[in-house]
Amino acid sequence: MSVQDYSETFTVPFYECDAAGTLHLSALMNHLVLCSEQQLTSLDVGPKFMLSLGMGWVTTQYQIEITRLPQLHEQVRVVTRATQYNKFFCYRDFWLYDDQDNELAFVRSVWVVISFATRKMVHLPEVLTAKIASEFKPEVVRFPRIPKVDWTKADNLNKVFRVRYFDIDTNHHVNNAHYFDWMLDSLPLAFLKSHTVKSMSIKYDNEVTYGDEIVSRAQLNELTSHHQIRNGEQLAAEATITWQ
Amino acid sequence: MSVQDYSETFTVPFYECDAAGTLHLSALMNHLVLCSEQQLTSLDVGPKFMLSLGMGWVTTQYQIEITRLPQLHEQVRVVTRATQYNKFFCYRDFWLYDDQDNELAFVRSVWVVISFATRKMVHLPEVLTAKIASEFKPEVVRFPRIPKVDWTKADNLNKVFRVRYFDIDTNHHVNNAHYFDWMLDSLPLAFLKSHTVKSMSIKYDNEVTYGDEIVSRAQLNELTSHHQIRNGEQLAAEATITWQ
Structure with missing residues (x-):
């Protein structure tokens, strides 16, 4: 086909x-x-x-x-x-x-x-x-790796979000798009107002559900930011963003 | 015209x-x-x-x-x-x-x-x-009054929401639609799953701005719920909803 x-x-x-x-x-x-x-x-x-x-x-x-x-x-x-x-x-x-x-x-x-x-x-x-699909190819396509980040440092940006009723979609899980808002919203207002996303790698690891209190944590180093959505001990998603 | x-x-x-x-x-x-x-x-x-x-x-x-x-x-x-x-x-x-x-x-x-x-x-x-506009008529059109509610009672439902970067629209205020989510999300999950809005009166009183922590408080009495969005001492919006 x-x-x-x-x-x-x-x-x-x-x-x-x-x-x-x-x-x-x-x-x-x-x-x-x-x-x-x-x-x-x-x-x-x-x-x-x-x-x-x-x-x-x-x-x-x-x-x-x-x-x-x-x-x-x-x-x-x-x-x-x-x-x-x-x-x-x-x-x-x-x-x-x-x-x-x-x-x-x-x-x-x-x-x-x-x-x-x-x-x-x-x-x-x-x-x-x-x-x-156009073509069956047995190999797994490689995406850019999301770099390991030392999250034990004290200078992480952190915001807590409670998963809301209206975050849950008809697949009975949180629409992926909300993770973008959670991640970006953890950055300082002045930065968000003066920069736009140039590239972003995001990987979803575990589902979150209604009522969960997730932590959106970030590290911002000049024009790169690293992000994790943590749900208690569990990693829900991680991302790296470059900004312009 | x-x-x-x-x-x-x-x-x-x-x-x-x-x-x-x-x-x-x-x-x-x-x-x-x-x-x-x-x-x-x-x-x-x-x-x-x-x-x-x-x-x-x-x-x-x-x-x-x-x-x-x-x-x-x-x-x-x-x-x-x-x-x-x-x-x-x-x-x-x-x-x-x-x-x-x-x-x-x-x-x-x-x-x-x-x-x-x-x-x-x-x-x-x-x-x-x-x-x-079709017609100039000097009178103020009356909408149904939102009833006075005793909010000093202890059994209010309360949820806190932080106004997010992406809640702010191009008019530089919070898009009115977010108030609906804040109000409804304060009700219990089981109720939201089993009921739908039949009618709603909502009145906006004061703007809220980025970073504000607002309280969405509600009282639910059978098929009627009363709602206020409080921003500190200030009333931001109030509503009454009937459910079916």
């Missing part, structure tokens, strides 16, 4: 923008995932079909490169393509373009399918891979 | 739904406001024009009646109409319909225009009212 691209346009609404009128990173990621969901729906293997299998897609990793995030009222276009898959992992790329076809962002992602009954990952069902 | 209706359709995306696959009330309110913004833009008095005046629209009150909130992937239609105005207040109604033209929600709202320089309300500029 040949590689299939799928695209959607959207106009950036006020409620997805920060004080500078720039699209939230979390909102961008929601729109990317929505575009891939719509591609799957167009191939008759969308969320309803997944539900009938008792399964759902979960992202485990993103590698994000941003030229600029779009502005309030700007019309932009998302393009997505499932690039390759193996027994457990499906790899998918996303591009964001402005209305002059300038590339605003490029995102690589890793997806797995979980069983709702066990919350554990399963082999990618052939009924899916036959439709969505 | 005759009454003008304006409508927009949207499809409910996964990232605006709760675990039951129902649209968040806060997301509905965002879509309503977006629809009125698009009407104003179509009349050449949209947000860019307001910015050129150094002014912005702010909601002070909503009266919300809900038959049902739409479900994930459902296509719905918002209709809005500015019904009347006086020297300071513009009144606007909204309707939400499903694809069979069944009414899902009806919302009345009160709007004022603030100066960004002073953050205080100003007379509605005639350049706006000439375009948007």
Whole structure:
């Protein structure tokens, strides 16, 4: 089956923008995932079909490169393509373009399918891979490693977030996009106001659930920040961001 | 000038739904406001024009009646109409319909225009009212009163929320929609899972700003809940909700 691209346009609404009128990173990621969901729906293997299998897609990793995030009222276009898959992992790329076809962002992602009954990952069902993926390649694609950081130092930035009712999505877990807000919100206001994300590697390790009090901790070294979401003793997610 | 209706359709995306696959009330309110913004833009008095005046629209009150909130992937239609105005207040109604033209929600709202320089309300500029409002009527339209509640009782439900960087919108204040999440999230999980909002009166009193720690306090009596958002000694917003 040949590689299939799928695209959607959207106009950036006020409620997805920060004080500078720039699209939230979390909102961008929601729109990317929505575009891939719509591609799957167009191939008759969308969320309803997944539900009938008792399964759902979960992202485990993103590698994000941003030229600029779009502005309030700007019309932009998302393009997505499932690039390759193996027994457990499906790899998918996303591009964001402005209305002059300038590339605003490029995102690589890793997806797995979980069983709702066990919350554990399963082999990618052939009924899916036959439709969505361009090519089976047995190897695991390497993403940039998130560097080890010494979190025992005293100068970590820390903010506590309680997982709210409205953070939980229809997959009964926290929508991945919230992790972006938790991570970025832990940085100082003055820094957030004067810098934008240039690149970000994020890896999801363990689910968090309603009522959990998670700690978003960060270290900021000039134009690089390191992030962890801790849920008690457990690592929920980690990331590295470079800023411009 | 005759009454003008304006409508927009949207499809409910996964990232605006709760675990039951129902649209968040806060997301509905965002879509309503977006629809009125698009009407104003179509009349050449949209947000860019307001910015050129150094002014912005702010909601002070909503009266919300809900038959049902739409479900994930459902296509719905918002209709809005500015019904009347006086020297300071513009009144606007909204309707939400499903694809069979069944009414899902009806919302009345009160709007004022603030100066960004002073953050205080100003007379509605005639350049706006000439375009948007059907009729000048000097009287102040009465909305249902939010009942006085004895908050000194010990059995209040309380949750603390810190105003986050991404809660602040391009008007440099907290997007009104967040108040819905703060208020509802203060109620017990089991109640939220088994009930939906039937009607809600909400009134905004004072702005909150980045970093503020607000208390969302509630009293729940069978199918009615009372809510206040307190910012220290100050009342930020209050509401009454009936549930079904």
